[in-house]
Amino acid sequence: MECGDYTYIWQAPDWPRWRYDLTALAAAMSEVSHAQGYLLGRLEEAGLLLRDQLSLTALTEDVVKTSEIEGESLNVQSVRSSIARRLGLDIGALAPVDRHIEGVVDMVLDATANSRAPLTRERLFGWHAALFPTGYSGLTRIRAGAWRDDASGPMQVLSGPVGRQRVYFEAPPAPRLEAEMARFLGWMGETDDPPLIKSGLAHLWFLTVHPFDDGNGRIARAIGDMLLARADGSPQRFYSLSAQIQRERKAYYSILERTQKETMDVTEWLSWFLEALWHAVDQAHTGLDTALTKARFWRQYAELPLNERQMKLLNRLLDGLEGKLTSSKWASIAKCSPDTALRDITDLLSKGVLRKTTAGGRSTGYQLNK
Numbered sequence: 128m129e130c131g132d133y134t135y136i137w138q139a140p141d142w143p144r145w146r147y148d149l150t151a152l153a154a155a156m157s158e159v160s161h162a163q164g165y166l167l168g169r170l171e172e173a174g175l176l177l178r179d180q181l182s183l184t185a186l187t188e189d190v191v192k193t194s195e196i197e198g199e200s201l202n203v204q205s206v207r208s209s210i211a212r213r214l215g216l217d218i219g220a221l222a223p224v225d226r227h228i229e230g231v232v233d234m235v236l237d238a239t240a241n242s243r244a245p246l247t248r249e250r251l252f253g254w255h256a257a258l259f260p261t262g263y264s265g266l267t268r269i270r271a272g273a274w275r276d277d278a279s280g281p282m283q284v285l286s287g288p289v290g291r292q293r294v295y296f297e298a299p300p301a302p303r304l305e306a307e308m309a310r311f312l313g314w315m316g317e318t319d320d321p322p323l324i325k326s327g328l329a330h331l332w333f334l335t336v337h338p339f340d341d342g343n344g345r346i347a348r349a350i351g352d353m354l355l356a357r358a359d360g361s362p363q364r365f366y367s368l369s370a371q372i373q374r375e376r377k378a379y380y381s382i383l384e385r386t387q388k389e390t391m392d393v394t395e396w397l398s399w400f401l402e403a404l405w406h407a408v409d410q411a412h413t414g415l416d417t418a419l420t421k422a423r424f425w426r427q428y429a430e431l432p433l434n435e436r437q438m439k440l441l442n443r444l445l446d447g448l449e450g451k452l453t454s455s456k457w458a459s460i461a462k463c464s465p466d467t468a469l470r471d472i473t474d475l476l477s478k479g480v481l482r483k484t485t486a487g488g489r490s491t492g493y494q495l496n497k
Contacts, residue, residue: 134297134388135296135297135335135387135388136335136386136387136388136389136390136391137298137299137307137335137336139390139391141391142391143310143311143332143335143391144391145328145332145391145393146390146391146392146393146394147324147392147393147394147397148392148394149321149324151394151398152324152394152397152398152401155398155401155402155405156321156323156324156401158401158405159323159401159404159405159408160323162405162408162409162412163358163359163408165412166365166366166408166411166412166415167359167361167365169412169415170365170415173415173418173419177418177419177422178363178365179214179216180418181365181411181414181415181418182214182363182364182365183207183210183211183214183216183218184414185364185365185366185367185411185414186210186235186236186239186364186367187203187206187207187210188367188369188370189235189352189364189367189368189369189370190206190210190228190231190232190235191203191206192367192369192370192372192373193231193235193344193345193348193349193369194231194345195373196344196345196348196369196372196373196376196379197344197345201227201228201231202222202228204222205222205223205224205225205228206224206228206231206232207222208221208222208223208224209224209228209229209232210232210236213232213236226260226261227258227260229257229260230256230257230258230259230260231257231258231345233254233257234254234257234258234345234346234349235349235352237250237253237254238254238349238350238352238353238356239352239353239356239362239363239364240362241362242353242354242356242357242362243357245315245316246312246315246316246350246353247312248308248309248312251308251338251346252272252273253272254346254349255271255272255273255339255342255346256271256272258271258341258342258345258346259271259341259342264340264341264342267341269339269340269341270339270340274301274304274305274308274338274339275301275304275337275338275339275340276301277300277301281297281298281300282297282298282301282337282340283296283297283298284296284297284298284337295380295384295387296337296383296384296387298335298336298337299335299336299337304336304338307336307338308336308338311332311333311336314332315329315350322354322355322357322358323355323358323401323404324397325354326351326354326355326358326400326404327351327396327397327400327401328393328397329347329350329351329354330347330348330350330351330400331383331386331393331396331400333346333347333350334347334383335387348368348369348372351368352364352368352369355368355404365411365415366407366408366410366411367407367410367411368403368404368407370407370410371403371404371406371407371410372403374406375403378399379403382395382396382399383396417445417446417447420445420497421442421445421446424441424445424495424497428478428480431478431480434471436457436461436463436467436468436471437471437474437475439460439461440452440457440460440461440471441475441480441495443460444494444495445495451484451490451492452492452493452494453490453491453492453493454468454469454472454490454491455468455490457471457472472493475493476493479496480495480496481493481494481495481496482494482495482496
């Protein structure tokens, strides 16, 4: 036993009376709130079209990254197409979408676009069924749209390679789930905790109960996003906490494991959560800077006749192409001959769109003439 007479926090005598040091968290909460407010203020001046594009990017990243955290890769273009169709956004040709992607998108959009709607047992069941439309997780049959029943043993979260796995967390037994989730859902309707704190607590609480056979992490992050959308007062999302968690995946699992085995004082978890959230919002500011730069660039050169290859490569440069742009790299990305690449580049040099880089090297490099 690691904390008195219990191993996990759900076994504590004071479960689930969460405790946290609000004074210790005040500075982080203030920084996050300021960053959120500043971002929303900048977006008000960005124009409707740009806001829609940024929201589409953030939602796409959220869907892709919340699945990546669980070790599942989704096709980015298919996710983007699914979201754009639901939001009524024109992004040109749409990529094919399967039922699994549609399910994750349905959950994320319902959580954020309908953030003010109460979180109920039936709504959670709907999300879960959408995540597992076939009733299978991989090759394993699961209870889709229903609480787990522990028919094959306790709900344990394992880590490590097959054959040498260790249990880093065990969830409450299935017979407790109705009462546990009724208490959680009742708390979701209360307003006692500050909004940012509530998002972090909901994320942790749901993961602790782990009420489903699979998909608990994705649903926990959707619930957190739902509460963040309430706090922002906007149905549109412009930053992705899931993307930040994926960037810090190892630290995420580490802090969750420590928190599950300590006391009901979760100040450390909330501190980590707020810092990750601040980084997510800061990343959105960087994305907005890039989008504004692209918008200004294309306004400046709107009248120039450009071919599809040139537009594709210019957008890659505006997005931050890694490494030096050379004629051979142009040919590789545009899938054209070296001669065609050189003609494209020479044309843009003559129009003043590109210039040669001053850096030395065996190959001539080119950059935007901003």
